[in-house]
Amino acid sequence: MREPDSLRESTIDLGAAGADVLARLRAQAPCVHCITNAVAQNFTANVLLAAGARPSMTISPEEIGAFVASADALLVNLGTFDADRRAATDTAVAAAAAEGLPWVLDPVLIDRSPPRATYAGALVARGPRAVRLNHAEFAALADAAPQAEALRRYARDARIVIGLTGEADVVTDGARLATIRNGHALMARVTAMGCVASALVAACLAVERDGWLATTAALLALGVAGEDAAIRARGPGSFATDILDALYRLDRDTLVARAKVQ
Amino acid sequence: MREPDSLRESTIDLGAAGADVLARLRAQAPCVHCITNAVAQNFTANVLLAAGARPSMTISPEEIGAFVASADALLVNLGTFDADRRAATDTAVAAAAAEGLPWVLDPVLIDRSPPRATYAGALVARGPRAVRLNHAEFAALADAAPQAEALRRYARDARIVIGLTGEADVVTDGARLATIRNGHALMARVTAMGCVASALVAACLAVERDGWLATTAALLALGVAGEDAAIRARGPGSFATDILDALYRLDRDTLVARAKVQ
Amino acid sequence: MREPDSLRESTIDLGAAGADVLARLRAQAPCVHCITNAVAQNFTANVLLAAGARPSMTISPEEIGAFVASADALLVNLGTFDADRRAATDTAVAAAAAEGLPWVLDPVLIDRSPPRATYAGALVARGPRAVRLNHAEFAALADAAPQAEALRRYARDARIVIGLTGEADVVTDGARLATIRNGHALMARVTAMGCVASALVAACLAVERDGWLATTAALLALGVAGEDAAIRARGPGSFATDILDALYRLDRDTLVARAKVQ
Numbered sequence: 001m002r003e004p005d006s007l008r009e010s011t012i013d014l015g016a017a018g019a020d021v022l023a024r025l026r027a028q029a030p031c032v033h034c035i036t037n038a039v040a041q042n043f044t045a046n047v048l049l050a051a052g053a054r055p056s057m058t059i060s061p062e063e064i065g066a067f068v069a070s071a072d073a074l075l076v077n078l079g080t081f082d083a084d085r086r087a088a089t090d091t092a093v094a095a096a097a098a099e100g101l102p103w104v105l106d107p108v109l110i111d112r113s114p115p116r117a118t119y120a121g122a123l124v125a126r127g128p129r130a131v132r133l134n135h136a137e138f139a140a141l142a143d144a145a146p147q148a149e150a151l152r153r154y155a156r157d158a159r160i161v162i163g164l165t166g167e168a169d170v171v172t173d174g175a176r177l178a179t180i181r182n183g184h185a186l187m188a189r190v191t192a193m194g195c196v197a198s199a200l201v202a203a204c205l206a207v208e209r210d211g212w213l214a215t216t217a218a219l220l221a222l223g224v225a226g227e228d229a230a231i232r233a234r235g236p237g238s239f240a241t242d243i244l245d246a247l248y249r250l251d252r253d254t255l256v257a258r259a260k261v262q
Numbered sequence: 263m264r265e266p267d268s269l270r271e272s273t274i275d276l277g278a279a280g281a282d283v284l285a286r287l288r289a290q291a292p293c294v295h296c297i298t299n300a301v302a303q304n305f306t307a308n309v310l311l312a313a314g315a316r317p318s319m320t321i322s323p324e325e326i327g328a329f330v331a332s333a334d335a336l337l338v339n340l341g342t343f344d345a346d347r348r349a350a351t352d353t354a355v356a357a358a359a360a361e362g363l364p365w366v367l368d369p370v371l372i373d374r375s376p377p378r379a380t381y382a383g384a385l386v387a388r389g390p391r392a393v394r395l396n397h398a399e400f401a402a403l404a405d406a407a408p409q410a411e412a413l414r415r416y417a418r419d420a421r422i423v424i425g426l427t428g429e430a431d432v433v434t435d436g437a438r439l440a441t442i443r444n445g446h447a448l449m450a451r452v453t454a455m456g457c458v459a460s461a462l463v464a465a466c467l468a469v470e471r472d473g474w475l476a477t478t479a480a481l482l483a484l485g486v487a488g489e490d491a492a493i494r495a496r497g498p499g500s501f502a503t504d505i506l507d508a509l510y511r512l513d514r515d516t517l518v519a520r521a522k523v524q
Numbered sequence: 525m526r527e528p529d530s531l532r533e534s535t536i537d538l539g540a541a542g543a544d545v546l547a548r549l550r551a552q553a554p555c556v557h558c559i560t561n562a563v564a565q566n567f568t569a570n571v572l573l574a575a576g577a578r579p580s581m582t583i584s585p586e587e588i589g590a591f592v593a594s595a596d597a598l599l600v601n602l603g604t605f606d607a608d609r610r611a612a613t614d615t616a617v618a619a620a621a622a623e624g625l626p627w628v629l630d631p632v633l634i635d636r637s638p639p640r641a642t643y644a645g646a647l648v649a650r651g652p653r654a655v656r657l658n659h660a661e662f663a664a665l666a667d668a669a670p671q672a673e674a675l676r677r678y679a680r681d682a683r684i685v686i687g688l689t690g691e692a693d694v695v696t697d698g699a700r701l702a703t704i705r706n707g708h709a710l711m712a713r714v715t716a717m718g719c720v721a722s723a724l725v726a727a728c729l730a731v732e733r734d735g736w737l738a739t740t741a742a743l744l745a746l747g748v749a750g751e752d753a754a755i756r757a758r759g760p761g762s763f764a765t766d767i768l769d770a771l772y773r774l775d776r777d778t779l780v781a782r783a784k785v786q
Contacts, residue, residue, distance in 0.1 A: 037319070038304075038562045039303045039304050039307050039319050040304075041562050041563045042562075042563050042564075042566055042567060042715060042716070043304065045563050045715035046715050046760065046761070049713045049714065049715055049760060050713060055715065056636065057563050058603070058604055058606075058637070059604070059606065060604070060605045060607075061606075062605075063605065063636075063637040063639055066638065067636055070636060079319070079320070080319065080320055080322070081320060081322045082320075082321065082322040082323075082346070083322075084606070109318060109320075112318065112325075112329055113320070113324075113325040113328050113329065114328065115325055116325055188311075189311045189312060189510065190308060190311065191307035191308050191317065192304070233507075234504075234507040234511070235506060235508070235511055236311060236312050236506050236507065236510050237502070237506025237507045238504070238506075238507050240308070240503075240506075240761070241503055241761040241762055241764075243761065244759060244761025244764075245760065245761045245762050246759070247759075248713065248759035248760050248761075249758070249759055300562045300565050300566075301569050301581050302566075304566055305566065341581070341582070342581065342582055342583070342584070343582060343584045343586075343587065344582075344608070374580065374587075374590065374591055375582070375587040375591065377587055378587055451573045451574060451772065452570060453566060453573055453579065454566070454569070495769075496766075496769040496773070497574065497768060497769030497770070497771075497772035498570065498573060498574050498768050498769065498772050499570070499574065499764070499767065499768025499769045500765055500766070500768075500769050502765075503765055
């Protein structure tokens with residue numbers, strides 16, 4: 001089946017633009033400071049290293065300010081939400097604001113915990129560049145079903161980029177909206193895959209001021225790497241290993257050729 | 263050497279019954295909330311996902327009650343035993359009792375720490391459905407060598423299922439006793455392998471009310487997956503990856519054919 | 525190009541001596557207690573198990589003393605530096621001193637955090653057998669560039685072994701100095717690779733009283749395992765898996781033949 005010309009054109013553009021972002025990520029090797037949960041920490045650090053960024057992960061209140069101030073982007077992931085991490089988050093977000101650093105919010109599992117959802121709402125008001133979440137988490141955050149219009153409205157009102165992941169990924173800043181149809185079902189069988197997507201968004205924000213493009217580039221790169229990993233993987237164990245290899249090896253031609261984004 | 267008929271018969275039964283439990287686990291995808299140590303968290307989440315369950319891991323006192331109340335089973339693992347985890351455990355066990363949720367205790371390394379052993383004893387009195395442990399941990403918990411009679415007595419007195427893992431695994435509820443001779447030596451060379459066995463017991467308890475059968479099914483599935491992984495593995499690194507793949511791919515025929523349980 | 529005779533001789537000696545240390549590690553299976561960061565915990569435990577040691581990781585103040593007292597060596601890693609870990613470290617170092625246990629300090633990322641650097645300096649004064657660090661960390665600790673003379677002087681003054689890792693690794697106790705030219709660039713693309721090197725140093729110290737030889741043996745073994753892993757690896761994901769396999773399989777002949785140490 002032949003795609004309409006307009007679709008094919010925008011597909012090519014975003015694939016190439018995403019490849020540009022990835023190339024800059026590798027060239028600049030930005031420092032990404034991550035406040036994230038213990039389940040995700042190791043895999044997140046390895047994804048960032050595979051993509052070309054340099055991760056740090058401390059949440060100690062005495063030093064997180066210094067780490068954020070010398071970083072290029074910040075990730076705030078609410079999994080394992082506890083008092084230490086909330087205190088670290090407060091200091092880190094203030095340091096990011098002071099330095100003009102972009103940051104990403106990942107409101108993990110807020111659909112399972114009302115106090116976490118309330119806290120996520122308060123953080124959105126502090127100005128993350130992007131929020132990466134899944135369908136249930138968007139519904140809990142925005143009190144609306146994750147349809148295109150609701151996504152646009154929430155992004156526009158909060159002046160953020162929404163990166164919604166699922167069978168297809170949707171990225172919007174209220175005005176523009178990209179739909180990415182890459183990825184593989186095994187991504188849902190590896191823990192912290194959403195968390196690492198958010199970390200990759202932070203890394204891309206460090207090298208691309210357009211938050212919508214940076215978020216699109218990150219989700220696209222991860223989706224294409226996931227498809228490549230699925231070719232060799234025998235199951236979720238080898239898939240988690242292979243996606244790191246695939247992200248490390250991902251080249252411009254592959255990304256542009258495989259991108260299913262409009 | 264020919265096995266006696268009675269043994270062969272019970273072997274077939276428990277293999278098939280274990281396959282039934284595993285099929286239900288995949289069909290129902292139960293939520294398993296895990297209080298576990300930071301060493302084990304990522305691998306535990308990935309084992310649960312590979313087997314078909316949905317893990318959550320927070321220990322935050324503000325929200326653990328809500329997570330447990332919306333889960334189908336609970337794991338309490340005492341590795342990295344600290345004040346936060348003890349407080350979380352108290353809330354979580356109370357929530358499990360209120361909801362009638364089955365829970366598993368894994369008294370990690372209590373043979374190395376008297377205060378942890380005392381705490382484990384107090385938790386047994388709060389009614390876990392099963393306790394999964396190794397030989398040294400049983401000796402520390404029960405003040406008795408892990409022989410069949412001592413295992414039966416402890417299980418009967420505490421009204422729990424004991425799942426003892428080692429070269430052979432033994433599962434007893436005081437009345438019934440199963441011995442599983444599956445598994446592979448490399449399982450002792452991967453950290454948190456006992457922890458993930460306990461998590462898998464919790465997942466099986468979520469879909470099978472007979473705690474003895476659920477525990478047997480979990481240890482059997484992990485043992486057979488371990489044997490399958492050992493066929494391809496070059497060492498403990500690839501083994502840890504391969505056992506996730508093997509658990510994900512484990513089919514009824516393989517489980518029934520390979521089960522060495524009586 | 526032919527190497528000078530003196531170099532070839534010392535190369536052979538340290539390779540063989542390192543193989544002896546590794547053989548003793550496997551035979552004695554020492555317990556290594558690790559205070560380390562959450563990013564590194566799982567990989568560290570798996571590296572120790574692959575090498576033949578037995579890891580434990582608790583930082584609970586109530587029990588860390590008992591764990592250290594029944595261990596054969598201690599690792600103090602400052603990644604994820606927080607109040608809990610500082611309290612645990614204080615108790616653990618005191619227990620190690622009381623028992624005459626060797627311990628290793630890994631001052632992770634002290635170049636990014638002044639308070640962490642101050643704390644690391646105070647710990648050096650408490651007598652670790654060895655300090656394993658990278659170039660930026662040495663510069664922050666010693667206020668000097670990591671050249672041979674500065675390394676020797678710092679080691680001599682502090683009466684410790686310095687194990688500096690980088691493109692080449694340098695190990696000195698002030699008098700002797702070994703340079704190891706094994707390893708692979710992918711080691712910098714896997715998180716916590718320095719942390720696991722420090723853990724392996726601790727394991728070798730448990731079976732070899734000469735801290736300089738133990739540190740050299742640990743870094744040599746990891747470097748050769750890394751080269752072996754790089755032969756098969758497709759990227760950093762499979763490399764992290766393969767290095768565990770390679771360490772587990774590393775035999776005397778391979779270690780001696782591949783050692784590039786002088």
